Amino acid sequence: MTFAKTASALLLTSFLVSPAFAQEIDRPECVAPAKPGGGFDLTCRIAQQGLEKQFDGPMQVTFMPGGIGAVAINLFNTTRTDDPNAIVAFSSGSLLNMATGKYGQWGAGDVRFLATAGTDxxxxxxxxxxxxxxxxxxxxxxxxxxxxxxxxxxxxxxxxxxxxxxxxxxxxxxxxxxxxxxxxxxxxxxxxxxxxxxxxxxxxxxxxxxxxxxxxxxxxxxxxxxxxxxxxxxxxxxxxxxxxxxxxPIVRGYYMGKNVPDEAYNKWVEAFQAAYKTDEWAALVKDKGLLPLDLSGKEMDADMKKRVERMTGIAKEAGLIQ
The missing domain is CATH 3.40.190.10 (Periplasmic binding protein-like II)
Known part of the structure; x- marks a missing residue:
């Protein structure tokens, strides 16, 4: 192989392994899947303020109304499924929507649950x-x-x-x-x-x-x-x-796209775990009217999926689904 071909191959490889997600989380974003003023907004503000010391730049809050989270989960299962910079706010209501099929084909297995903000x-x-x-x-x-x-x-x-x-x-x-x-x-x-x-x-x-x-x-x-x-x-x-x-009771927290690589996911987990240990986080959660619930990573992901499973059973009993 000539030097030119080798260089071209290496350049192509660098594009293939250099994902749209950088190894550093340089554009942290929290997506609130509703208009401003509600619980999703509150959840994103907790992340925005509570993680400000964990990132170099400020966290952006983006509002994405539509279907009480349906538009957001669809986006993060299509064009932004591996976005390392973005987290999406959810609540027990989102879990219920997953359990009852309100999000169409997307369910609890189509996201990576990341961390909790607290309980409400x-x-x-x-x-x-x-x-x-x-x-x-x-x-x-x-x-x-x-x-x-x-x-x-x-x-x-x-x-x-x-x-x-x-x-x-x-x-x-x-x-x-x-x-x-x-x-x-x-x-x-x-x-x-x-x-x-x-x-x-x-x-x-x-x-x-x-x-x-x-x-x-x-x-x-x-x-x-x-x-x-x-x-x-x-x-x-x-x-x-x-x-x-x-x-x-209501749990408030965040998920990411299901194809986000472990390295980026773990960096977010570490950021939340570091924030959980601070007095500032505890004061922020209290100020926002929540009670503490500090779950993150694989433990949190497993817990949320169990909740969806339980809600599915309740929804069947209530006749909401077959």
Whole structure:
């Protein structure tokens, strides 16, 4: 082989083994698969602020609304499947969508679950001037007329936010199919709908309410947790306290494309593990209204896939899937 051919072969080889992903994560990005203002936004902000010391440059937050995560998971299974720079925010609702086939052909085996941001809980939220002053007021109105209260959240029928409302109704032996439910594309849109009067009750998340506390716009009637949450939510009663067996824990975290190489994946894992050990991370998670849950890497990936498996069983029992 001539020198020219050898050089050409080496050059071609360098292009083939020099992937679009550099060995260094030089353009960290967190994709929030919804519009600004909801839980995915909150999850990305935790990564953006909590990992700022782990990377040389600032982390970009990109909003990618559509199908409560469907557009994002499709993109990361097609053109960005091996992107080493990007992580995608997800929640238990995303896991439920995987379990019920809401993402089409893409499921839990089509992503690499990376790390958790923390845990959150469902919440029953109304506008500050709402006639519903307590959760009992809402439940009494639903018992009188299940379709008379306009409920809504960032997800379609069968989604996580719909399940919160359905669990509340089931706690009083009401049929969730009689519920008047308005679906929005993410928590930000649902909050706008609540404030604009399109819905009367929003079954959202406790964590996304942190920035709204004390604004005089909305009130949390109940948290869907087993016990009262720590400050700044210590004064909020649980649904169980009010006499309703309605609990909905939420995990918030990040995944990557399934073809991201181990070296890049492990660098992200190391970044999260380093952040977990800092007081700054703990304070950030608390400030965002979450409780600590520090899982990453293979352990976290296995845990999320087990959750999807359990949710699949629950969805079958509820008749959401065959």
């Amino acid at each position: 809980y469902g919440a029953v939220i109304v506008r500050d001037d709402s006639p519903y002053k307590t959760l009992k007021d809402v439940m009494d109105a639903l018992k009188e007329n299940p379709g008379g209260v306009v409920m809504g959240a960032g997800g379609s029928v069968g989604s996580q936010d719909w399940m919160k409302a359905a669990i509340l109704m089931k706690s009083e032996d009401l049929d969730p199919r009689q519920m008047r439910y308005v679906a929005f594309d993410g928590g930000g849109d649902a909050i706008a709908g609540l404030l604009g009067g399109s819905i009367q009750v929003y079954t959202g998340d406790v964590g996304e309410m942190v920035s709204h506390l004390g604004t005089g716009e909305m009130r949390i009637l109940a948290a869907m947790s087993d016990e009262r949450l720590p400050a700044p939510f210590a004064d909020i009663p649980t649904a169980k306290e009010a006499g309703y067996d309605a609990v909905w």
